[in-house]
Amino acid sequence: VNQPSVLEETGYMKAVRLTAPKHFEFVETETPTPQDGQCLIKIERVSVCGSDIRHSYGPILSEDRYPFAPGKPCHEVAGTIVESRTDGFPVGKRAIVIPSGDAGGLAEYIVSGPERIALLPDEGNLDEWLMCQPSGTVLYSCQQMPNLLGKTVLVLGQGSIGLSFTMITSRMGARTVIGADLLDNRLEKSIEMGATHTINPSRDEIGQAVLEITN
Known part of the structure; x- marks a missing residue:
């Protein structure tokens, strides 16, 4: 399959590094440029992973590490296929990459092979679908x-x-x-996501609070 691209043929794109x-x-x-067996995806949503902040954005690395390659660091990505050179991944389908x-x-x-592309349904908000990438790691x-x-589960950080x-x-x-976090708005969301109890350690000693909840 070799479906045409809708990309303007400028040959260049913008990126951040x-x-x-x-x-x-x-x-x-x-x-x-996608090769046989690959797709070209127009990136429409990205999210910032905590590991990027901890290992790339924040710390001072050795000088030889800079500059990063264009587009890096960022690995939580969603968008739409605009050119396909592989079966089963048609132009116009949304995907996580x-x-x-x-x-x-x-x-x-971005160019990618099908082994690193997860097709998404046509319905639904792409912002929410993108969260499948980090949630998949949790799963x-x-x-x-x-x-x-x-059983009883305590989740530190929400x-x-x-x-x-x-x-x-x-x-x-x-x-x-039990969801624990220093921010009350996160604790409110924690209840929505299934927590039976919440703890804010800035107000309550977490060990004692857990003992009271679990008797």
Whole structure:
């Protein structure tokens, strides 16, 4: 299958790259060209992973690490296929993409093979579908856990990963799911995602609070 691209044939695209700690710059770079068995995806949504902040954005790395390749660091990406050279991945389908090699998500377009593309339904908000990428990591972790039926689970932190743990463990049969965070708005969302109890350690000593909840 060789479906045509809707990309304007300028040959270049805009991208962002990390050039120093917490410093990004916009650059113009060549638009990648898909080979046989690959797709070209127009990136429409990205999210920032905590590992990017911890390992790339924030710390001061050695000078030889800078600048990063255009588009990096960013690996949580969703968009629309605009050119396809492989069966089963038609132009116009939305997808989550996991970048590989020197590719990064902070760019207008990315090339990927089908092994790193997850097609999405036509309906639904792409912002929400993108969260399947980090939530998939949480799901894999939960699958390594023992049977949670009737158990108590404490989830420390209710950011995107913590909320995913809260949601999934509650659906795995945990009787009590406790979400802990310093921000009350996150604790409110924690209840929506399945927590039976919440703790704000800035107000309550967490160990004592857990003992009171679990008797």
